Amino acid sequence: MKVLHVISGGETGGSRKHVITLLKQFAKNEVVLAVFQEGALSKEARENGIHVEVFQQTSRYDLSVLKKLARYIRQERFDLLHTHGPRANLFGLYLKKKTNICWVTTIHSDPSLDFMKAGVKGKIFTALHLYAVKKMDHYFAVSERFKKNLMAAGIRGDHITTIYNGIHFTEEKAVPVPRAELGADKDDVLFVMVARLHPIKGHEIVLEALQKLENSQVKVLFVGDGPIRSELEQAVDRRGLSGQVHFLGFRKDVEEIYAASDVALLASYSESFPLALLEAANQHLPVITTDVGGVNELITNEKTGWIVPTGDADLYRQAMEEAIFRKQRGELAKMGDDLYQHASRHFSLTNLYEMIRNTYERLLS
Template structure:
């Protein structure tokens, strides 16, 4: 079975990690998986570093439909059995050529397709409709949460038999591979996410203000359109000395920051199955999330982490206070419980096996 994964190539967050991790595991298991990006960018670069067979189509712009003929030739001449797209632009390109290719077509839905282009006006509305159209055309759709699957069935009206829930995974390290924690004078929170409205960092800043504890410090790791607005909000709330905006950090930089982190936070309005929280857990950092996606699958109870209500500043502040005031040994026990649970349930190997089983069924239908 020969499989081609396709992405626009400009992804620089959880989607990138998802694709590269999955194809890295496939390479380890000698699977015939390859990657094509529409443009040169972070995805192709990361994949090459990981030793993944990687090609770049060379689209000249985001909307270069002249490259569609080249894409058809690449797929058919490569004799792929499965083409698997990630992201709205890759989905759109395949929707325009799927009748001309000799392969089954799968899509992974990494996020709520009705929110992906929120706040982008008419262009955003058009791309939302085009992406939904593509989802309906594909032979199979992987949803990374049950909530997304239900959304696709009930709102998008995709045949439920085409939809498969497969949770994201990461590569977990053994405990002795994790560097020792640095001693630090503050209770450090970290938020690793794109700095966009959907990620809810303004909620986190307002919750930090409500916590009203100078001993608590917040580190925001990510870039995006809301960065200057958030810096202004921190100043307006008079908590700027407690907040550090790091911008985008690579994995080594993040792992170093985790060594002096007491709680990883994600206060999004919508999420799928956030890899950043799995990565924090792998670093033995306890996690706090709003009740997004299927987060209860990741944090099943109070012994495994902290869950706050979506969009609720008081609830977020309450959970932060709970962690801050908790005995250090108990907080560490929660971190260990969570890692044992996640590494047993959400490995990349499990993820790959689940996806492959769907591929095989698809090819005999």
């Protein structure tokens, strides 16, 4: 079996982590990662022993790489094409037509929301992406809710396999980053949000909730980078939160940052199954999350975290207040320990690898 994974290459968030951790499980001669630009993803993949091929684009509209990719698929005799993300999915239409290769995808976010705030161009790309999604041979849905969404879009249920994201869970916690390096004191309540700086991730909801808390001992870390960083930095200044919110950018020491924090945050308007929450669970952190994707299969509300409706800053603030109260009572640690026990039993990397491999073999048999 030989599988070509295709992704744009500019990813710095959950999809980057998902692809690298998954491909590491396969034999080196079984998988190749194709990207359209050098970046953190290609660098990290090589560091992990993954074969990376770069089909460099002069811009994201440079379609000359498609013929090169199709030729590469034929020359290397790949059995299966696995695409990730809108650009790779769109290019998959051409590759399928030219090579007739078996084509699967893991959709890491709602295709109808991938181009939020992109104007007319965004609407065009959304329509094209939704068209491409309906032309694939098989789909990996990372939650039952996401499978239902795909079926509602007209995709047959027997063409969808629900496979939850997974990570390697460790027995010991990471060594925490000193809080002083994160702009926080030992007595602060430290919330951390690991997410791409993109409108779909809901950072503004967190800022609105934090402003309404009116508690200077609450600090929030935004870990990640993206297209709306300057917009969010301006929002922080406008809301008078510059002393409480710290932008850490892209970091490789996410585990250590989680270990230094009290609660993990997720405020997305759409997700499939957030890898960041599993990484938080591995560091025994309870979670405040919006009700997206498969989070209700990971979080037990008010026992291992809090689940609130999307876009509701008032309820998000209430959950943050409850987390602060639980810390004062010394109850956060047990919530985090309980989440770790549940997550490590049900969402391991071994489960993810075995189910994807079995699906590959079934499709090629």
